[in-house]
Amino acid sequence: MKTKNTKIDYLCSECGDTFPKWFGQCPSCKAWNSLSENRFGTGGVDSLSLNNTVIVAADKQALISSGMRQVDRLLGGGIMPGGVILIGGEPGIGKSTLLLELMRNTPATYVTGEESLQQVHARAERLGLTADLDIIQGNNIKQILQYVLEKKTPIVFLDSIQTAYTDQRSGFAGSPTQIREATQQIIEFAKRQQVAFVLTGHITKDGQIAGPKLLEHAVDTVMYFEQNTTSRYRFLRAVKNRFGATGEAAILEMTPTGFIEVENADSLLPVQEIGGLGSCLFPQLEGTRVMPLEIQVLVTPTGFANGRRIGENIDLSRIHLIAAILEKFCGLKLSQCDVFVRVNGGTALVEPAGDLALLFAMASSYLERPLAKSRAVAGQVSLTGEIRTPGAIDERNRALAQWRVKKAVWGGTPIETPTATAVRFVSFLDKSLNILDDT
Secondary structure (H helix, E strand, O other): OOOOOEEEEEEEOOOOOEEOOOOOEOOOOOOEOOEEEEEEEOOOOOOOOOOOOOOOOOOOOOOEOOOOHHHHHHOOOOEOOOOEEEEEEOOOOOHHHHHHHHOOOOOOEEEEOOOOHHHHHHHHHHOOOOOOOEEEEOOEHHHHHHHHHHHOOOEEEEEOHHHOEOOOOOOOOOOHHHHHHHHHHHHHHHHHHOOEEEEEEOEOOOOOEOOOOHHHHHOOEEEEEEEOOOOOEEEEEEEEEOOOOOOOEEEEEEEOOEEEEOOOHHHHOOHHHOOEOOEEEEEEEEOOEEEEEEEEEEEEEOOOOOOOEEEEOEOHHHHHHHHHHHHHHHOOOHHHEEEEEEEEOOOOEOOHHHHHHHHHHHHHHHHOOOEOOOEEEEOEEOOOOOEEOOOOHHHHHHHHHHHOOOEEEEOOEOOOOOOOOHHHHHHHHHHHHHHHHOO
16 A cells, blocks of 8 residues: 555666566566666664674775686685675576575675575585584565674575565565565665675576566676586586676586585596597587587488478577588578587687687587597688687696696687688698598
């Protein structure tokens, strides 16, 4: 019920902007039907009894180790006091388990809003966490922050932000209005009290963290917890990071007793055995880390008017592109063939330098020329037929040496980069396949 002390505006769940009246389409981001009512009182702010002293200058504080070397690397060396970190992931991927794993060597308060205390303690026992853990159950932001203030806890794990709510806003927990206000209160508290917060977030069917986009804009770090359905490995990736580089990835293995860090990326695949008909090794650069990927391609004559293109862990348009380049410059009649592509290694093929490895695997399957094992290929292929040398060759070479891979073709080397003529493109491809065949 609206009173004289109640104010109403409308919040966009996509961009987080507010407006004094309702629109069918958000004036800012142009999303349809994304505005919801945001009702709150104007008679004063129900705040905590916190120290509101303005800090003019602050001493540099030491980072807090998470107890996991790869996670610390993602965060720029450790957890920053006052930082707010958001971890998103599919249901059941292990977000709650990861938070408990981080408590193994880090003093923290674990706030569960989804599970009971008995469930969380049972999981902690399964992980072998026998020490006294500070685990509480709650959803009210004011009560949670008051508890943290009294305990003087340096780190708070909140599972999850979609279950938290505040009495200062209308709507149910998980609504855009509640998520926005709860996040804002957490951020203000974290900066003022120099307490780090690690929040988990639900994922929508589109693969985005649920709630207004303002949620991701407001926090300091956004990480996605991912899993290849055919692998037991998990990948924690930083997509936004105010304290470190983006694009980095931590590799974790799920075991009955918790997560184990995977230091050697070559343990994901039998790297030295990659090769054969339609199989090519590509060293993909992710942040500062090189990950081995096996690109498998099967090319067969089609029984339809047009060949099908099916891919796993790869953008389908990329398969169409490389097939068209091979048909244009090499005369391979791929339009009359079905092309199936699978990328193994626990992560998707996203780097542009993977074009050449995909091209080699596709040509190998079509021409029935097996690629030798213990070989790597990387290079960018342009629409004009030019093959360019990839970046970060030194990093890739160091990784290949660690994987004991014998040879590599880096785009234009060891053969001269061809011009945009079909003859020289065919020559490059033929000579490169001969190099890869030369054991």
